[in-house]
Amino acid sequence: MSAELIKAVRGRQTAVVERLLASGANPDTREESSGLTALMIASGQADPATVRVLIAAGADVLTTDPRAGATALHKACQGGSLDVVRQLVEAGAFVDAIATTTGHTALMDALWYKFPDIAEYLLAQGTSLNIYTHYGFSLEQHFQYELNVNTFGKDKLLEAEQHLNARRSADEAAIARQELMAATSEGDTERVRKLLDEGAEVDERYPNVGGFNDSHTPLLVASRDGHTEIVRLLLAAGADVNAVEPTFGAVPLHKAVYNGHADITADLVRQDGIDLNWVGATNGYTPLHDSLWHGYEDCSRILVEAGADLTHVAHDGKSPLDLAVEVFGEGHALTELIRARSAG
Structure with a gap:
């Protein structure tokens, strides 16, 4: 045939x-x-x-x-x-x-x-x-x-x-027109506030020019770069909390935990409709996997307490518990928390 x-x-x-x-x-x-x-x-x-x-x-x-x-x-x-x-x-x-x-x-x-x-x-x-x-x-x-x-x-x-x-x-x-993205990248909170009050498009996508912000929304950039107050302004303006950037297939929560921004992580997990368990395209990691992988205990605890999936196995065959043991050790309190929650 x-x-x-x-x-x-x-x-x-x-x-x-x-x-x-x-x-x-x-x-x-x-x-x-x-x-x-x-x-x-x-x-x-x-x-x-x-x-x-x-x-x-x-x-x-x-x-x-x-x-x-x-x-x-x-x-x-x-x-x-x-x-x-x-x-x-x-x-x-x-x-x-x-x-x-x-x-x-x-x-x-x-x-x-x-x-x-x-x-x-x-x-x-x-x-x-x-x-x-x-x-x-x-x-x-x-x-x-x-x-x-x-x-x-x-x-x-x-x-x-x-x-x-x-x-x-x-x-x-497009770059010249996207004042909101420019202000976000520069961490200019007051400029972001003013632009949003004037009706700036909160989920505008940066053009693909071979740069770090390609196809990112302002929320993805602010979450990655640690601009906590700007994240809050963007969320209040209705920014898409599950916006995906195509390079790694990541969402704002990945960006925040990957860089250890605990305050932003806490703000994001409280948003209605957020997907705590979005699976990244590159390695199959959820935000919890990323936070554990990079050794950010505070971000990991926020995700566990918010109800993140503890069973997902990534492309490397590792669950959150596997990464917790690898990064923090068998007897660490975070490892024990994940093990207890997984069992229960």
């Missing part, structure tokens, strides 16, 4: 693909010769109908091919179908995934293969511009190299350059 599925995908026989999947074919089947998954093949062939069927069947949009380390999104940017690219992104494909051999992102491939419409779409999704290939080129250097070596299709490259320049200008304008 696997061979039949690959053959049908290669032949753009969407109806046959759908029938085989309904009969139990694995949507993540790989072609024996290339190692590409069925989704990678359909994406590279710019076959939106087959891509739609494979995604609906649960095909993995994040897995990589064994030779180049590229994802289906990279293949779609080579194939040139904006429809396919959009489907993959909407299904959860990571726009900044890097091919392990080249260091190329999907944007770099879209530029290299001269598809300015795809480049425009990826730029609108916030893909990073501050990136380097594994062979040392920045995005800008990579683009200039393309202009120099291509004698055909330069018009498309120049169209893509317009989109790149527009995105850079938009990022600069």
Whole structure:
């Protein structure tokens, strides 16, 4: 059935693909010769109908091919179908995934293969511009190299350059416009208060410019940087207490405990609707895991007393009790508290 599925995908026989999947074919089947998954093949062939069927069947949009380390999104940017690219992104494909051999992102491939419409779409999704290939080129250097070596299709490259320049200008304008984020980063409490009173957008997201605040809200930044009074002002203004930043998949509570800000931790856990047990994407750590890992006893106690989950096992196989023993020791009062609460 696997061979039949690959053959049908290669032949753009969407109806046959759908029938085989309904009969139990694995949507993540790989072609024996290339190692590409069925989704990678359909994406590279710019076959939106087959891509739609494979995604609906649960095909993995994040897995990589064994030779180049590229994802289906990279293949779609080579194939040139904006429809396919959009489907993959909407299904959860990571726009900044890097091919392990080249260091190329999907944007770099879209530029290299001269598809300015795809480049425009990826730029609108916030893909990073501050990136380097594994062979040392920045995005800008990579683009200039393309202009120099291509004698055909330069018009498309120049169209893509317009989109790149527009995105850079938009990022600069967003940074200049986001006074609340600037005041938060500077720890200027009175300025934050004034801006909130004037109706500043409390959950504005910083643009992706390759910096520490990329895609952060002011609350994420204030919680990370220890600006307690600003955190309180933002919470009072209705800031999203569960806002997630995409780099580590962390929420404000992770940021606070990771840096040992006990007062902020206490303020956050009292908020209605807060998820005490949000699992970080990078390591599977909850805020309690992070606070224990970094040895912050006061933050850990606040979380335990607030009812944080004591049973969650992270990607390294460790529960909160495991980390408490490792960091604080078997006989420590915090370790004993966690053990007693876990047992009871």
